[in-house]
Amino acid sequence: MSQREVWNSKIGFILAAAGSAVGLGNIWKFPYITGVHGGGAFVLVYLIAIVFVGLPIMIAEIYIGKTTLKNPVGAFKECSKGSNYFKKLAKLSPAAGFLGVLSGVLILSFYSVVAGWTLHFLFLSFKGFSGTKENIEAHFNHLYSTPSLMILWHTVLMVIVIAIILRGVQKGIEKASKILMPLLILILLALMSYSVFNGGAEKAFKFMFYPDFSKLDEEAIIQALGHAFFTLSLGMGVMITYGSYLKDKISIIKSSVIISIMDTLIALLAGMVIFPIVFSSGLEASSGPSLIFKTLPTLFAKITGGSVISVMFFLLLFFAALTSAISLLEVVVVYFVDERKWSRKKGTIVVGISIYLLGILSAIPKITVGKESVLDFLDDITTKYMLPLGGLLTILIFAYFIPIKAIKDELKLPKYLFYSFVWICRVITPVALIWVVLNKVGVL
Numbered sequence: 001m002s003q004r005e006v007w008n009s010k011i012g013f014i015l016a017a018a019g020s021a022v023g024l025g026n027i028w029k030f031p032y033i034t035g036v037h038g039g040g041a042f043v044l045v046y047l048i049a050i051v052f053v054g055l056p057i058m059i060a061e062i063y064i065g066k067t068t069l070k071n072p073v074g075a076f077k078e079c080s081k082g083s084n085y086f087k088k089l090a091k092l093s094p095a096a097g098f099l100g101v102l103s104g105v106l107i108l109s110f111y112s113v114v115a116g117w118t119l120h121f122l123f124l125s126f127k128g129f130s131g132t133k134e135n136i137e138a139h140f141n142h143l144y145s146t147p148s149l150m151i152l153w154h155t156v157l158m159v160i161v162i163a164i165i166l167r168g169v170q171k172g173i174e175k176a177s178k179i180l181m182p183l184l185i186l187i188l189l190a191l192m193s194y195s196v197f198n199g200g201a202e203k204a205f206k207f208m209f210y211p212d213f214s215k216l217d218e219e220a221i222i223q224a225l226g227h228a229f230f231t232l233s234l235g236m237g238v239m240i241t242y243g244s245y246l247k248d249k250i251s252i253i254k255s256s257v258i259i260s261i262m263d264t265l266i267a268l269l270a271g272m273v274i275f276p277i278v279f280s281s282g283l284e285a286s287s288g289p290s291l292i293f294k295t296l297p298t299l300f301a302k303i304t305g306g307s308v309i310s311v312m313f314f315l316l317l318f319f320a321a322l323t324s325a326i327s328l329l330e331v332v333v334v335y336f337v338d339e340r341k342w343s344r345k346k347g348t349i350v351v352g353i354s355i356y357l358l359g360i361l362s363a364i365p366k367i368t369v370g371k372e373s374v375l376d377f378l379d380d381i382t383t384k385y386m387l388p389l390g391g392l393l394t395i396l397i398f399a400y401f402i403p404i405k406a407i408k409d410e411l412k413l414p415k416y417l418f419y420s421f422v423w424i425c426r427v428i429t430p431v432a433l434i435w436v437v438l439n440k441v442g443v444l
């Protein structure tokens, strides 16, 4: 059997995992859902969700990957073997892995289309945005109503992702992350300095950090919980897969905390880039999904240095999307490599092309499922149902089927912290997730 690939360094692993976590979710979605739900109180709930739901699942996933050295399906199979109780139930664990792999296929198919939008806007930024508000907003309307254009960018994106995954863990994923992540952070800091010094920062800060609880409803809480997952790339085995390439002694707790903090900080920084620009132009923050592709380009046309800022901004968005897309493809490919004994080359090409073809459906808004476009439909079923369900199964398998002693030996936490952690994983995280899932299914 060929040797499992490994990360070349700890920092390589951290950057790749953070690269997966930091994506369109942080820079596109987080600011707009924060805007829609009125700011501070939503951010607070989101932060609580990161700590009590996101972090425990991240730790569980990395633990499972690192100790089993397998893809999600193989890993869950392995975990269920050690189970002392619920033996029959434990046998079903691999289903959670399949759910993850399927989520990977579906998410990448539409994620690549949206990532393609960022490329289109990067391209437009080089020419610069000008004209009236209607002219500028027409760019997005034009893109969205021209499937061939969306398919073109989707093709470009998938080709890049496939090329990186073909090169493997060290030369592909790790190398790309080591280049793209530092660049991403630099661009973000530069943009933030610009934003903060050009007015609107105080209002933006207040908006994001002063909680107004009157704006917090059940829907906002569910959104915050759901987003905590999506943004940390949890519930579909990315962290299991990336954890399975660890060879070094590494502290699972420390790495999980670093990855979560990086992801959260970058989301908050993205807010501090976007909201000051919006507020200093006298607009409201609640414009929803079109914030990035309509509102911002209109503002970029007005502000000083706007054309440079817009190139940097869409480059940032593209880098973030690319490192996330890489992780999505890797999960699916490595399942075929491990479980079906395919070569990486065959796996990457067959899986990559299949997902590419499926993605074309998301690039044709006229095709609908019920009343929704395929893109919205896939976004809905994966982020609202499949990921929370995958996360719930992961935490249950971790907290109930894996012998507690094994976890204790690996995590090496002080006693009181360890037992608090176990109870969070056994009760708090699952209850929060069951609540989300039941709510979504419409039972509550």
Ligand code: PHE
Residues within 6 Å of the ligand: 020, 021, 022, 023, 024, 025, 026, 107, 230, 231, 232, 233, 234, 236, 238, 324, 325, 327, 328
């Ligand atoms: N975390 C990524 C983002 O914030 C999305 C993602 C979800 C990536 C699940 C991989 C797996 O955009």
